[in-house]
Amino acid sequence: MAGVALRCSAVWRRVTLTSSVRSNIPSLKFHTTASPMMGVTMEQFEQAKSKLSTLKNDPGNEVKLKIYALFKQATQGPCNAPKPGMLDFVNKAKWDAWKSLGSISQDEARQKYCDLIGSLVEAESGSSAQVSAQPAGSGATYKMLLVTKEDDITTIKLNRPAKKNAITTEMYNEIIAALEQAATDDSVITVVTGAGDFYSSGNDLTNFTKIPENGVEEMARRGADLLRKYVNAYIDFPKPLVAVVNGPAVGVSVTVLGLFDLVYATERATFHTPFSQLGQSAEGCSSYIFPKLMGAAKASEMLLFNKKLTAVQACELGLVTEVFPDSSFQSEVWTRLKAYAKLPRNSLALSKQLIRSVEKERLHAVNDAEVERLMERWTSDECFNAVMSFFQAKAKL
Numbered sequence: 397m398a399g400v401a402l403r404c405s406a407v408w409r410r411v412t413l414t415s416s417v418r419s420n421i422p423s424l425k426f427h428t429t430a431s432p433m434m435g436v437t438m439e440q441f442e443q444a445k446s447k448l449s450t451l452k453n454d455p456g457n458e459v460k461l462k463i464y465a466l467f468k469q470a471t472q473g474p475c476n477a478p479k480p481g482m483l484d485f486v487n488k489a490k491w492d493a494w495k496s497l498g499s500i501s502q503d504e505a506r507q508k509y510c511d512l513i514g515s516l517v518e519a520e521s522g523s524s525a526q527v528s529a530q531p532a533g534s535g536a537t538y539k540m541l542l543v544t545k546e547d548d549i550t551t552i553k554l555n556r557p558a559k560k561n562a563i564t565t566e567m568y569n570e571i572i573a574a575l576e577q578a579a580t581d582d583s584v585i586t587v588v589t590g591a592g593d594f595y596s597s598g599n600d601l602t603n604f605t606k607i608p609e610n611g612v613e614e615m616a617r618r619g620a621d622l623l624r625k626y627v628n629a630y631i632d633f634p635k636p637l638v639a640v641v642n643g644p645a646v647g648v649s650v651t652v653l654g655l656f657d658l659v660y661a662t663e664r665a666t667f668h669t670p671f672s673q674l675g676q677s678a679e680g681c682s683s684y685i686f687p688k689l690m691g692a693a694k695a696s697e698m699l700l701f702n703k704k705l706t707a708v709q710a711c712e713l714g715l716v717t718e719v720f721p722d723s724s725f726q727s728e729v730w731t732r733l734k735a736y737a738k739l740p741r742n743s744l745a746l747s748k749q750l751i752r753s754v755e756k757e758r759l760h761a762v763n764d765a766e767v768e769r770l771m772e773r774w775t776s777d778e779c780f781n782a783v784m785s786f787f788q789a790k791a792k793l
């Protein structure tokens with residue numbers, strides 16, 4: 397499944413939303429008088445179609461394939477077209493997406509198409525509303541984060557979608573600062589999420605290529621100090637902390653999820669901690685929290701043997717609180733969070749602290765031990781070779 401997703405993504409990368417999805421959507425000649433379908437009228441379907449062209453942000457390859465497939469199903473019914481040849485990559489990816497809808501009715505496809513476009517438009521207007529909403533804190537500015545405060549919710553959005561929200565040294569520092577600020581602002585809930593189609597691809601591997609004058613050991617020491625501080629910011633965070641996992645998550649962006657109070661994920665999200673593949677070892681207190689959450693055997697599959705979990709599997713193992721359909725993810729989650737943020741702030745914060753304080757000392761000790769181990773790993777040949785192979789071959793996980 398992951399392989400398929402990556403193949404699709406590589407294929408689709410060559411086709412932009414404007415040039416492909418739109419041009420592959422034939423102009424429809426429906427009667428626009430009210431002709432009610434299952435849940436949407438012809439007008440609503442037409443409106444959704446034209447709203448597509450107003451999207452400013454690229455929704456990501458998988459979403460684009462889904463839009464394409466739903467449109468084809470809605471207008472032509474189930475896919476009976478001949479299967480494109482193996483080497484016709486782009487059309488094969490589209491055909492696969494359409495075929496995967498099976499025999500769902502045209503009415504249902506129209507409904508899903510409208511829901512999907514609606515949630516994309518809403519997410520975009522939500523985020524632009526948030527951008528224009530009051531910036532969080534007292535004048536702090538961030539280069540790689542969008543930090544906003546609205547409806548008593550402070551949202552920290554990793555904003556480096558072109559690099560799948562990989563976390564650079566600068567971003568670690570910005571996230572620590574944003575969490576410190578959110579801890580003391582007057583919001584009730586703090587949310588961490590990602591811009592674009594990924595939640596985060598974890599540690600930016602270019603962090604390893606910035607070797608200071610006094611060598612690799614110094615790089616490892618600085619990295620360790622930063623990671624310790626980063627994880628401590630989650631351990632010590634005093635208010636309800638919610639992860640809105642909008643897409644795949646890798647490495648450190650997965651491990652710290654054990655320190656969140658709620659983790660809401662789109663069905664499209666995956667959870668991957670490829671530490672041994674990278675010659676590294678577990679962090680984010682996952683060596684302690686994951687076995688507690690899911691049992692030692694399942695934790696080992698993830699942390700030792702790089703097993704990538706689907707959102708549903710991560711939910712079954714207790715890492716994720718709830719999984720939502722991708723088409724309604726943003727609207728369902730934000731509706732819920734806005735309602736939660738109306739609950740009494742002190743009661744929420746104090747209850748969170750009761751739940752977490754019992755373990756705090758231990759978590760700090762676990763963080764220290766993990767960081768110590770990683771500092772050694774970062775100077776190892778195993779880690780060096782893994783990072784080099786990513787940059788030389790652009791190897792994918």
Ligand SMILES: CCC/C=C/C(=O)SCCNC(=O)CCNC(=O)[C@H](O)C(C)(C)COP(=O)([O-])OP(=O)([O-])OC[C@H]1O[C@@H](n2cnc3c(N)ncnc32)[C@H](O)[C@@H]1OP(=O)([O-])[O-]
Pocket residue numbers: 402405406558559560562563597598599600601602623646647648649670671674676679786791792793
């Ligand atoms: C500090 C504590 C210890 C931390 C542990 C961890 O987090 S371990 C986990 C560490 N994480 C990893 O090992 C993940 C390594 N990354 C991958 O395996 C894949 O990029 C992917 C599966 C995340 C997405 O595949 P896809 O085919 O959907 O997309 P794409 O590949 O085309 O990506 C678009 C662009 O983003 C770039 N970029 C993405 N991620 C990173 C990154 N982390 N770094 C740097 N760059 C990254 C990528 O090079 C490309 O750049 P280009 O060519 O446009 O200049």
